[in-house]
Amino acid sequence: MQLAKIDEHTSDNMPLNYAVPQGPVLGPVLYTFYTLSITETTKPYSVGYHMYADDTQLYASGAPHRIGKVGINHRLSTNSINEEIFKQASTEYNQALERSGYNTTLQFDKGKEKTITDRTLPPEEPKKRERKITWYNPPYRKIVATKVGKTFLRLINKHFPRNNKLHKIINRNTIKISYSCLPSFKQTILNHNKRLLQKQETENSTPTSTRPCNCRKKNECPLNGKCLTECIVYKATVTQPATNKIDTYVGLTDNSFKTRYNLHKSSFKPEHKKSSTKLSEFIWKLKNNNTYHKIEWQILKKQKSYTSDMKYCTLCLQEKFEILNNAPTLNHRKELFTFCVHKKRHLLSNFAALPI
Numbered sequence: 001m002q003l004a005k006i007d008e009h010t011s012d013n014m015p016l017n018y019a020v021p022q023g024p025v026l027g028p029v030l031y032t033f034y035t036l037s038i039t040e041t042t043k044p045y046s047v048g049y050h051m052y053a054d055d056t057q058l059y060a061s062g063a064p065h066r067i068g069k070v071g072i073n074h075r076l077s078t079n080s081i082n083e084e085i086f087k088q089a090s091t092e093y094n095q096a097l098e099r100s101g102y103n104t105t106l107q108f109d110k111g112k113e114k115t116i117t118d119r120t121l122p123p124e125e126p127k128k129r130e131r132k133i134t135w136y137n138p139p140y141r142k143i144v145a146t147k148v149g150k151t152f153l154r155l156i157n158k159h160f161p162r163n164n165k166l167h168k169i170i171n172r173n174t175i176k177i178s179y180s181c182l183p184s185f186k187q188t189i190l191n192h193n194k195r196l197l198q199k200q201e202t203e204n205s206t207p208t209s210t211r212p213c214n215c216r217k218k219n220e221c222p223l224n225g226k227c228l229t230e231c232i233v234y235k236a237t238v239t240q241p242a243t244n245k246i247d248t249y250v251g252l253t254d255n256s257f258k259t260r261y262n263l264h265k266s267s268f269k270p271e272h273k274k275s276s277t278k279l280s281e282f283i284w285k286l287k288n289n290n291t292y293h294k295i296e297w298q299i300l301k302k303q304k305s306y307t308s309d310m311k312y313c314t315l316c317l318q319e320k321f322e323i324l325n326n327a328p329t330l331n332h333r334k335e336l337f338t339f340c341v342h343k344k345r346h347l348l349s350n351f352a353a354l355p356i
């Protein structure tokens, strides 16, 4: 039981259901829980508070001339459910006012009459709905190529479909991959730029014919009807039927294969072009020995050559990879260390200065 006493005035006894004993072993956390609701309870009645450690003070203030007529009247009316209760409560206040030299009696403000539910509940604040999100942070290791996060989310879709009992709790809105697993901002910006540049490039470029081959006699096409394919790493196989000797050569082209093929072909004829490639040198050697030979061409891989949004040229890298992988007999080792020729055309020096 608890009561409040001011001078000779005592309040009614109120049952005390919860309390924290002095110096509890559970310490400040339990105490904070216990006293936390004080602030919520007093807020709607504009009663100020000051709490420090286990010391709590409540403040209700007002100018003296307002206390008698408005302040106390308003407060009592708000706290009383009807006029009867107000009268019971106001007796002591009226006496106190009289003692203090005020000649007014407190009047119940009918507008403050409320239903029980209105009075017992403090004014409702708009509900703040917080979505409960579970963040999944997959372990990271550079060596792991599997897209763990993506696979994990796919599993959520698979095992908790709409008709599943747990779908309400476990779904793609409540389970998310932790941000640290998403591409970095840098990567996102780079991807965006890349997309824009690609779009621009395709808009600016003149539409090339979609025909895969322009050979007059289709059966004579060096690439079986694909001679107009662009940006490829190709392989030439030189066979000498007499000795069954096979030699290979790997090359790349940024243009259509047909253009590159014509250049190769032209280097096989006039002698001054003899040393333009390792392949032509070899063919000239065979020619000089009068050795019959056959050349077959094939595409090894189609790749993109250097564009301004890339840091390296995948076409050149692919050629180097194929040289290492296929170990062609006619290529020179130093071809592995050549610089990309495609990068040059993106240099600023290639662009005419803009008129100011």
Ligand SMILES: [Zn+2]
Residues within 6 Å of the ligand: 212, 213, 214, 215, 221, 222, 223, 224, 225, 226, 227, 228
């Ligand atoms: Zn063709």
Ligand SMILES: [Zn+2]
Residues within 6 Å of the ligand: 305, 306, 313, 314, 315, 316, 317, 340, 341, 342, 343
């Ligand atoms: Zn290149």
